[in-house]
Amino acid sequence: MLKNRQDFIAYRKEAVAAYGAQAEKIIVCAGTGCVAGGSLKIYDRLKELMAEKGLHVAVELEVDPHDDSVGLKKSGCHGFCEMGPLVRIDPQGWLYTKVKLEDCEEIVEKTVCKGEYVERLAYTKENCIYKKQADIPFYAGQTRVVLEHCGKIDATSIREYVAIGGYTAFEKALFEMNADLIVEQISKSGLRGRGGGGFPAGKKWEQVKRQKALPKYVVCNGDEGDPGAFMDRSIMEGDPHRMLEGMMIAGLATGASHGYIYVRAEYPLAVERLRTAIAQAEQLGLLGDNIMGTDFSFHMHINRGAGAFVCGEGSALTASIEGKRGFPRVKPPRTVENGLFDKPTVLNNVETFANVAEIINKGADWYLGIGTESSPGTKAFALTGNISNTGLIEVPMGTTLREIIFDIGGGMRGDGEFKAVQIGGPSGACLTKEHLDLPLDFDNIKKVGAMIGSGGLVVMDENTCMVEVARFFMNFTQNESCGKCVPCREGTKRMLEILERIVAGQGRDGDIELLEELADTISSTALCGLGKSAPNPVVSTIKNFRDEYKAHIYDKRCPAGACQKLKTIVIDPNLCKGCTKCARQCPVSAINGKVKEPHTIDLDKCIRCGSCISACAFHAIKED
Amino acid sequence: MSAQFDFAVVDRILAAYDCKQSGIIAILQEIQEHYHYLPREIFQYIADKLDMSEAEIYSVATFYENFSLEPKGKYVIKICDGTACHVRRSIPILDRIRAELGLSAEKKTSDDLNFTVETVSCLGACGLAPVLTVNDVVYPAMTPDKASALIKELREEIANA
Numbered sequence: 001m002l003k004n005r006q007d008f009i010a011y012r013k014e015a016v017a018a019y020g021a022q023a024e025k026i027i028v029c030a031g032t033g034c035v036a037g038g039s040l041k042i043y044d045r046l047k048e049l050m051a052e053k054g055l056h057v058a059v060e061l062e063v064d065p066h067d068d069s070v071g072l073k074k075s076g077c078h079g080f081c082e083m084g085p086l087v088r089i090d091p092q093g094w095l096y097t098k099v100k101l102e103d104c105e106e107i108v109e110k111t112v113c114k115g116e117y118v119e120r121l122a123y124t125k126e127n128c129i130y131k132k133q134a135d136i137p138f139y140a141g142q143t144r145v146v147l148e149h150c151g152k153i154d155a156t157s158i159r160e161y162v163a164i165g166g167y168t169a170f171e172k173a174l175f176e177m178n179a180d181l182i183v184e185q186i187s188k189s190g191l192r193g194r195g196g197g198g199f200p201a202g203k204k205w206e207q208v209k210r211q212k213a214l215p216k217y218v219v220c221n222g223d224e225g226d227p228g229a230f231m232d233r234s235i236m237e238g239d240p241h242r243m244l245e246g247m248m249i250a251g252l253a254t255g256a257s258h259g260y261i262y263v264r265a266e267y268p269l270a271v272e273r274l275r276t277a278i279a280q281a282e283q284l285g286l287l288g289d290n291i292m293g294t295d296f297s298f299h300m301h302i303n304r305g306a307g308a309f310v311c312g313e314g315s316a317l318t319a320s321i322e323g324k325r326g327f328p329r330v331k332p333p334r335t336v337e338n339g340l341f342d343k344p345t346v347l348n349n350v351e352t353f354a355n356v357a358e359i360i361n362k363g364a365d366w367y368l369g370i371g372t373e374s375s376p377g378t379k380a381f382a383l384t385g386n387i388s389n390t391g392l393i394e395v396p397m398g399t400t401l402r403e404i405i406f407d408i409g410g411g412m413r414g415d416g417e418f419k420a421v422q423i424g425g426p427s428g429a430c431l432t433k434e435h436l437d438l439p440l441d442f443d444n445i446k447k448v449g450a451m452i453g454s455g456g457l458v459v460m461d462e463n464t465c466m467v468e469v470a471r472f473f474m475n476f477t478q479n480e481s482c483g484k485c486v487p488c489r490e491g492t493k494r495m496l497e498i499l500e501r502i503v504a505g506q507g508r509d510g511d512i513e514l515l516e517e518l519a520d521t522i523s524s525t526a527l528c529g530l531g532k533s534a535p536n537p538v539v540s541t542i543k544n545f546r547d548e549y550k551a552h553i554y555d556k557r558c559p560a561g562a563c564q565k566l567k568t569i570v571i572d573p574n575l576c577k578g579c580t581k582c583a584r585q586c587p588v589s590a591i592n593g594k595v596k597e598p599h600t601i602d603l604d605k606c607i608r609c610g611s612c613i614s615a616c617a618f619h620a621i622k623e624d
Numbered sequence: 625m626s627a628q629f630d631f632a633v634v635d636r637i638l639a640a641y642d643c644k645q646s647g648i649i650a651i652l653q654e655i656q657e658h659y660h661y662l663p664r665e666i667f668q669y670i671a672d673k674l675d676m677s678e679a680e681i682y683s684v685a686t687f688y689e690n691f692s693l694e695p696k697g698k699y700v701i702k703i704c705d706g707t708a709c710h711v712r713r714s715i716p717i718l719d720r721i722r723a724e725l726g727l728s729a730e731k732k733t734s735d736d737l738n739f740t741v742e743t744v745s746c747l748g749a750c751g752l753a754p755v756l757t758v759n760d761v762v763y764p765a766m767t768p769d770k771a772s773a774l775i776k777e778l779r780e781e782i783a784n785a
Contacts, residue, residue, distance in 0.1 A: 032749050033749055033751050033752050033762075033764070035762070036749065036752060036755070036761075036762035036763065037752075037764060079751075080751075081749070081750075081751025082751050082752070084751075224748065225745070225746070226746070227706030227707045227710075227745045227746035228707035228708045228746060228750055229746070229748075229750075230746075230748035230750055230751075233748040264748075265653070265690050266744060266746070266747055266748060267748060268760055303650065304649075305690075306652075306653060306688030307688050307689035307690035307744075308687065308688050308689060309745065320649065321646070322646050323645055323646040323647060323649055325684055326687065326688070384707070384751065385707070385711050385712075386711060386712075390708070390750060390751040390753070392751070422707065425707070458708055458711060460711060469711075472707070473707075476745055480745070
């Protein structure tokens, strides 16, 4: 238990020594992605093999370190999930990709015992072998501030976090700064909320600080509901203490005494890691009453979401923590004066809090040196869809889409051609070829009618139908509409009906205009931010791909060839042997023909299910 | 109310949250983790203990998608239909699994209570798309054929249990 600052300094000194004593570190990725690939078994196997060899394996930082010990750690997500399971070797900085259980022996034999590199586990691209993680193009183009430790440290060890400089920002804030100074630093740094809106964090903190009512709360929004986004999951899994530290500093700055973390139920590993982290911090005395002998007390709580997207909205989230239905409410009053339990509340998202410690450590000027003038710092994006390197990336604000997709992302998957990228999830919009060189920051993206949202980037190629994408998002928003206000509850339903009609080939003249009118009404009258932005995907696809909508409605044709209901299925009479298998498979008896004679499909009956295509042994049936 | 219903589990969970009204979501979550759904017997019981109306508890239980008032299968299969999984064709996987198990969008749980099939809007494992989970274990880079093989495996597990 740390009783004062000296205790903490001594604790850190000891942790640094223990960390430094590990001559070699084998770090196995234990993020959701790599665990699914079997990384925990790899970890166990490595441990077993190393023990067999008589090596001194240290699975945690030891109090009495051996100088020949090998550290074996489970880290959080590296972001390069596609190449997982990943194993990193330090201090060399090597990265082994797609590691299998069978590879463990060679890793122990060569790398651990002899310090040799196992070349066949390297990441290779275009005949080039990338030994070091930092040299791999996917990482080389990134600037990692928030994700700095993800994949490099043991995510379940507070000692390791402290050993690499963790909680020094909190220490500094607690003993050397007062609330005014902290808020001033955060304000000066220009840190803007990473959850979507981009509201200046310092301003929010300042407003809460000024409130007189007690107690005050710090709430972390970890309800990362946007489909296609997993930045916050990775931070919570890979560097949970960093987020806690940010929240604790926010508590100091605003006079709050309790922190609440609201995490999606779909992230069980993140919940587990956070629980461990909180328990460790409490045990050490970094959380609790009179922390390190000061008059600052701070308690941390975790709330698991229960599967409601709307709870990502501030007032719905606080309602949910209070044990109510997650309904947003009319604002004002704002969360800063009337938030959780009707008390002043700082509400920021995971990534925002994860930025705080470094700003306190290195100062606002350092932070201002990264990114653009109006949006300093970096932004984590989840890069997914039809792209070579899917994964989690972090780049300075102002990086262009071209750099993200073609340099870091390695270009399109297969030989597809870039068509569009969906940014910001169901509240966001599509950016197209003409936006490839647009520097991405809060304001630039807003100017073109999109929003950064939480940072999901879904890349789409020419085989993706934009009308179908709009339908997909509308279906999502419609499902997730909480039902409190009419424009969102009814409006999204009507929009979805129209979109479903269009992709099914039943579009009518006037549908596009009707969609636009509904979108306009919803945007101007819905109660909360999620409702207001629900029509965005439709509006932006109409704006950028109006011809595609027209083709569906007037020509009953899907230019991307994606809409099943608009396909025609034909049998090539030259290839058909008349085996009758397709006719027997067809669920609606749309295929006719005599045995050993070419068959035909009655297109009026055909429901385009495609089961004949997979049934045909002669590849005679094709979609047109 | 069923005479046999044993409230010991519910009591333990309620005690862990000091019978606080604000803990209702967490309380229901823990009850569901135990029973795999929310048995109807608990509503009146919790309402009395927390000094809330049964309607309030019911309103919370029906608002959040994760709560189920119907018993769920031994294996809960969640197919991710988030954006990333969707563009990498998750729907054919869902169709195949439903076909294998004779389930549909309306009928989510098999009659023998072995399988429940649901979709989720994102599991945050987009790098491995398309994914599904079986009782929270993630299966990456799925295809309809891999899904069929998985169902076969699970059925064998049931047969051998």
